[in-house]
Structure formats: structure tokens, C-alpha cells
Amino acid sequence: MVSFNNIIGHEEIIRHLQNAMKTGKVSHSYIFTGRPGSGKKLLATTYAMTLQCEAGGTEPCQKCDSCKKALGKNHPDIIMVNHEKPGTISIDEIREQVIHDVAIKPYSSPHKVYIIPDAEMMTVQAQNALLKTIEEPPEYAVIMLLTSNADALLPTIQSRCVRLDLKVVDDSLVKKYLMERLHVPDYQAEIDASFAQGSIGRAKEAATSEEFSRMTEKALKILKYVNTMEVYELSDEIKALSDEKQNISDYLDIFQFWFRDVLMFKATQEVDNLVFKQEINYIKEQASQRSYENLEKILEALEKTKVRLRANVNFELALELLFLTIRER
Missing domain, CATH: 3.40.50.300 (P-loop containing nucleotide triphosphate hydrolases)
Structure with a gap:
């Protein structure tokens, strides 16, 4: 109506x-x-x-x-x-x-x-x-x-x-809208609302798009196992991301939410404000393994990667530099 x-x-x-x-x-x-x-x-x-x-x-x-x-x-x-x-x-x-x-x-x-x-x-x-x-x-x-x-x-x-x-809409309102109107489950609504960054249209798109849930799944697989992957496995992931250049800024957003969660958990030990609550075991593990300095460095590297890609720097090189930073301890 x-x-x-x-x-x-x-x-x-x-x-x-x-x-x-x-x-x-x-x-x-x-x-x-x-x-x-x-x-x-x-x-x-x-x-x-x-x-x-x-x-x-x-x-x-x-x-x-x-x-x-x-x-x-x-x-x-x-x-x-x-x-x-x-x-x-x-x-x-x-x-x-x-x-x-x-x-x-x-x-x-x-x-x-x-x-x-x-x-x-x-x-x-x-x-x-x-x-x-x-x-x-x-x-x-x-x-x-x-x-x-x-x-x-x-x-x-x-x-x-x-x-x-038009101001951005508060995440909690976006989440409520997704759960009540589109019947999106709690944990998924949390991810979609963060991804939407205050835009109901973007939230709706994420919530109803199979493409977005496939991307989230793929990004989480990389994020959870990035430190234990062999170099050749990581190269394969970078190649796979290169085939999806059009979605790269969405992937980088998801990476950012993940490392913000790790940083937030390291600082507060609280689960409530995390985007990826359902992955708490992996987040806990990474929070204990990484230093504050390392996490800040990764978040900076993600911003730098966005800038590099906008400036048309070689795609695979930009991602390789990012993953090198992510794998540092």
C-alpha cells in the first residue's frame, strides 16, 4: 500500500x-x-x-x-x-x-x-x-x-x-523492516542492514537477492580460513574474485564488516553489536590472534584497496597487497 x-x-x-x-x-x-x-x-x-x-x-x-x-x-x-x-x-x-x-x-x-x-x-x-x-x-x-x-x-x-x-535510515529500523515486512531471519537481516548503510532500497535488494547471499557465503569462507590457506589456494580465490570485478566493492564492504566485528569483539568481548554474530567462534579466535594495530592496518588496507580500484590500479595486484596485509599477524 x-x-x-x-x-x-x-x-x-x-x-x-x-x-x-x-x-x-x-x-x-x-x-x-x-x-x-x-x-x-x-x-x-x-x-x-x-x-x-x-x-x-x-x-x-x-x-x-x-x-x-x-x-x-x-x-x-x-x-x-x-x-x-x-x-x-x-x-x-x-x-x-x-x-x-x-x-x-x-x-x-x-x-x-x-x-x-x-x-x-x-x-x-x-x-x-x-x-x-x-x-x-x-x-x-x-x-x-x-x-x-x-x-x-x-x-x-x-x-x-x-x-x-534524505538522511540515511538507522540500521535498527532497516533491520526491523527486513524482519517484519520481508520475513528475513534475524542474523541475515543484521548483515543486510549493515551492508545497506542506511538505504532501504539497498537493504531490500540484498535481502531478496540470491547473488548477495552467495557473495556473503563466499566472502565468509575466505575470511574464516584466510590464515590457514595455502598460497596457491589464496591465488585461486583472488582469481575467482577477478572474475567478479563488478561485485568487488560489495565484497570489500563485507570484509570491512568482518574485521570491524573482530576489532569490536576484541575491545568489548560483547556479541550483541556484531554483524556476523552467528560466526562468533571464528571471530573470537581471530580477535585473540590479532593485535589492535594489525586490525587497524587491515581496515586501512581495505580503504586503500577501494581507492586503488577506483583509480584503475591492476585488479589482481591490489587484491594481492590486501591479502598480504590480512595474512600478517
Whole structure:
């Protein structure tokens, strides 16, 4: 059910939007900005649906004609702007889907709502063309720009929009959501929530992806036995990871959670705050074998590896250097 009540976190933004509807102070243009998977689209579509709802409340009623059309994604006055080329939104697409269209009055609603996902992909020409509509919008127009990089938008656009920054959602809320809504078991929800780093979208993806559980399994196998592996076995693992270059940053995240757990257990001897609670025996063992200095060094090496890979350093070499650090005592 599409409803503000079903959105996890972002209470301040929801309050702001509901207040705007209550007081009749709906802005003509908004920027929703936050990391990928933070819930920008869900907030924008829920807001659009509520604005058009015939009941006129601060939640969509789900029952009226307008809500049914919005749920069926065929509402004539809620326009989701799309683009053909990956990575760019052209001036023609903005002209056709927004500028020319906005001159036509709404079919059956109080507003005409335009949602532009990946707004940072608009070319400068497209942004300049849109600026005129944002500066002099028709009474009924509401334009929502969704972006994970608001700085890519022209300062003139930024200054004329209400900016809503989506904060990361607390891990405990993400975990609760996964367990209650998606029925993910406790220990798995812990891993998925840590991996998601405050993004419900990313948590959902991890929880429902067979690929992610396969990766977690593979990463844990390496982490648990890295110190007892023969050199040739380690080379095989590095080769296997090289075949999955596209997933390497996810693997490095999992490695980071593991060594943070080892460090945390070494410092506190407590299990409660660990991500990989179910591997406590291995974590205990590594915590007793490794020094604080060694663990700090490994966590630094993981950060360095991420930087090296972003800078396109030789992939296998970067991983070899990382594993050398991990195997040091």
C-alpha cells in the first residue's frame, strides 16, 4: 500500500510535505536528494498521489478514482519523465515531456505533477530550458527533481526549489523492516542492514537477492580460513574474485564488516553489536590472534584497496597487497 505511514524513516520530510498540504502551501518545485536507494522515488510518488487524491487529506485514500489510477501507474496528471539514452536527459526530452505538456491544463486533478528521476543527468541545456518553467510555473504545476547529486544541478535551479535532504535510515529500523515486512531471519537481516548503510532500497535488494547471499557465503569462507590457506589456494580465490570485478566493492564492504566485528569483539568481548554474530567462534579466535594495530592496518588496507580500484590500479595486484596485509599477524 502506498502511504506515508509505510515509509521507513524520513519523518521530518514527511511532516514537511503533509504540512504543506494541510496549509495549502505546496511548492511548485522540489529537489529530493539522497543516496541511491534512499527512498526518493517512493516519497515523491506518495506525495504526488496524495496531492491528487479526491479525499483531500494528508494520506492517499487508496479508494478514489485518482488513487486507483496512480496505483495502476496510469494517472494522466502524474507524469514520470523518462529518457532514452543511459546517463543523459536531453533538452528534447524535457521540452516534450515537461515544457510543452505543462501548458495543457490537468485532465481531472487539482495539480499536474512531474517527477524527474536521475535529475543530475539533465544536460545544461535541458536544465536551462526547465528553469523557465520553474521560474514561471502555471498555478497547477508541481515539479519534483530526484537526484543523488544535487550539486550537478544549476545553482539557479537549486535556489528556486524546496530542497529535501534524505538522511540515511538507522540500521535498527532497516533491520526491523527486513524482519517484519520481508520475513528475513534475524542474523541475515543484521548483515543486510549493515551492508545497506542506511538505504532501504539497498537493504531490500540484498535481502531478496540470491547473488548477495552467495557473495556473503563466499566472502565468509575466505575470511574464516584466510590464515590457514595455502598460497596457491589464496591465488585461486583472488582469481575467482577477478572474475567478479563488478561485485568487488560489495565484497570489500563485507570484509570491512568482518574485521570491524573482530576489532569490536576484541575491545568489548560483547556479541550483541556484531554483524556476523552467528560466526562468533571464528571471530573470537581471530580477535585473540590479532593485535589492535594489525586490525587497524587491515581496515586501512581495505580503504586503500577501494581507492586503488577506483583509480584503475591492476585488479589482481591490489587484491594481492590486501591479502598480504590480512595474512600478517
